[in-house]
Amino acid sequence: MDVYDVSDDLIKKLNDWKLIGIISGKFNELKENYSKVNFVEHALIDFKYMEKIFLNVKLRENKCNKRSVEFRMLGNEQFSLKNRKYFQALELYNKSICYAEPNSEHLSIGYANRSAVFFEWKRYRECLANIELARKANYPERLRHKLDKRERDCQQLVQQQAPDIVPYDFKLSFEPHAQVPYIANCLELRETADEGRFIATTRDLVVGDVIAAEQPFCSSLLPPMRYIRCATCKQERYLTLIPCDNCCSVMFCSEDCKQLANDSFHKYECPIIDLLHRMFNKIHGIALRTTLSALNLYDSIEELMAYCEQPSNQQKCVFDLDFTQLTPQEHYRAIHGLVTNQHMRSVSDLFQRSVVCAVLKHFIIEYTPLKDFLGGEDGRNFFTDLLFRHLQTSPSNMHGIDLVEQVNETKDDQTHSSGAYAFLSLLNHSCAPNTLRIYDGTKAYLFVLRPIKAGEALYDNYGAHFAIFSKKERQERLSMQYRFNCSCEACELDHPKYKGMPHKATVPMVNDDTDMKLLGAYNYDFAIGNYQKYCDFLTEYGAAYPCAQISSAEECLKMALHIMADAVPLKAKM
Numbered sequence: 001m002d003v004y005d006v007s008d009d010l011i012k013k014l015n016d017w018k019l020i021g022i023i024s025g026k027f028n029e030l031k032e033n034y035s036k037v038n039f040v041e042h043a044l045i046d047f048k049y050m051e052k053i054f055l056n057v058k059l060r061e062n063k064c065n066k067r068s069v070e071f072r073m074l075g076n077e078q079f080s081l082k083n084r085k086y087f088q089a090l091e092l093y094n095k096s097i098c099y100a101e102p103n104s105e106h107l108s109i110g111y112a113n114r115s116a117v118f119f120e121w122k123r124y125r126e127c128l129a130n131i132e133l134a135r136k137a138n139y140p141e142r143l144r145h146k147l148d149k150r151e152r153d154c155q156q157l158v159q160q161q162a163p164d165i166v167p168y169d170f171k172l173s174f175e176p177h178a179q180v181p182y183i184a185n186c187l188e189l190r191e192t193a194d195e196g197r198f199i200a201t202t203r204d205l206v207v208g209d210v211i212a213a214e215q216p217f218c219s220s221l222l223p224p225m226r227y228i229r230c231a232t233c234k235q236e237r238y239l240t241l242i243p244c245d246n247c248c249s250v251m252f253c254s255e256d257c258k259q260l261a262n263d264s265f266h267k268y269e270c271p272i273i274d275l276l277h278r279m280f281n282k283i284h285g286i287a288l289r290t291t292l293s294a295l296n297l298y299d300s301i302e303e304l305m306a307y308c309e310q311p312s313n314q315q316k317c318v319f320d321l322d323f324t325q326l327t328p329q330e331h332y333r334a335i336h337g338l339v340t341n342q343h344m345r346s347v348s349d350l351f352q353r354s355v356v357c358a359v360l361k362h363f364i365i366e367y368t369p370l371k372d373f374l375g376g377e378d379g380r381n382f383f384t385d386l387l388f389r390h391l392q393t394s395p396s397n398m399h400g401i402d403l404v405e406q407v408n409e410t411k412d413d414q415t416h417s418s419g420a421y422a423f424l425s426l427l428n429h430s431c432a433p434n435t436l437r438i439y440d441g442t443k444a445y446l447f448v449l450r451p452i453k454a455g456e457a458l459y460d461n462y463g464a465h466f467a468i469f470s471k472k473e474r475q476e477r478l479s480m481q482y483r484f485n486c487s488c489e490a491c492e493l494d495h496p497k498y499k500g501m502p503h504k505a506t507v508p509m510v511n512d513d514t515d516m517k518l519l520g521a522y523n524y525d526f527a528i529g530n531y532q533k534y535c536d537f538l539t540e541y542g543a544a545y546p547c548a549q550i551s552s553a554e555e556c557l558k559m560a561l562h563i564m565a566d567a568v569p570l571k572a573k574m
């Protein structure tokens, strides 16, 4: 059961009982968003939905040694000589570590088992780190000889391990913008009747130019990644993750990240973490995280209220701000100002969104310390309004933070987190984009992918590229999530997909099988040595777009930049 099942069921009931007209009429008359959400919340309580959710969905799994042992056994099976499925084993060991009761030996045995995986992988530094974690967690005396031996072997071999890859330090290609120092000074916001708001450049740009390097206001890890990455910094650390002390669904790369989380978002999410993961999707997740991150900027809810109600803080975007005094509060102004499109939404859209908001706010207020922070009715209503706002802004503004595309892996494995980016949110979509986002951790770099002339607009791709999806598929995706009909050049001219793309006789081929082979093997030195070659080619032959040679070079450039930013999962590197 997820929150959409609840909303579908409620609407079906109201239809069956012929109440839908009355209820939606009343709902529509309510002016304030919090009144709409409160109205829906009462209906959900009256019809016993909240009770049903409470009885059927665990708010939070409890630590449990028995389950910890079960997961460890499953991990051992994957790790066995017969299977040698090390990644599956690691995830299960991490799960076992999360379920272990504090101060029990199961925690330390989990770390010790993890060290064995790293020993097999010849990753001796991580192996030693895990041995240390096991010792600190009181590894049982009776098993100690095994650990001692592994430690001695490791110390002898650790010199052989190659150093970790340090992500390439990309720098802006131009002087920074006077107000927004993390974008190039040639970018500006424009507005026309046809295009609405868009970003344009005031100078010619060539392929490979770095025009923005943006940190998100906040980001949120997707649940499938919870035993693979740190919930705070989102770094992939199968290696040395430590569990939350209270829940079984969140891990951190260090005590510092754990502390940061517990001082901010996780203190509110932890008591209902498993309900959050089960009932809500990633868009709801980032909407909640954005709201909690805003609360966290202030000592009291009244201060945040005063800030948001101040007219000079409303409907702002990054270009209205002074980012040279970049404070998190200033950063939030641009996130708060993202458009909600509320006036364009139907009653049924708003009703469904209100169900999501009502369930979310009901459980987070009732069962977590948020109740104390919000105080009385004013605080709760303000929180509800803010959450409702971000539930509207997130679907079209959140960005999936993704990694290099891996052969044989699903698209789901490619995206690990969602982030709220104030500047990137202003870029319009094209199915044939002229820019490219690459992430180093959660920091987004924006590269020029096709030559752009002074005065032209910059386009991002919202996950509907013409080389991969047909025009029909793209139009469906875009109108569903982003509510617009795309009229980009690829849609107007109906560019063929990658497979049907013609070779153009006048255009040479910049890459051959060697490029594909070495980039496919995530060869860092090759990527650094060759990415400029792809950039120069794409700049020189930009006018011949689209053709097979250009698509192929674009793929090589994307791979090379991902490799340089180390946006490659461990799974692919092993």
Ligand SMILES: [Zn+2]
Pocket: 230, 231, 232, 233, 234, 235, 252, 253, 254, 257
């Ligand atoms: Zn971390």
Ligand SMILES: [Zn+2]
Pocket: 244, 245, 246, 247, 248, 250, 266, 270, 273
């Ligand atoms: Zn927790």
Ligand SMILES: [Zn+2]
Pocket: 430, 431, 432, 474, 486, 487, 488, 489, 490, 491
């Ligand atoms: Zn299009």
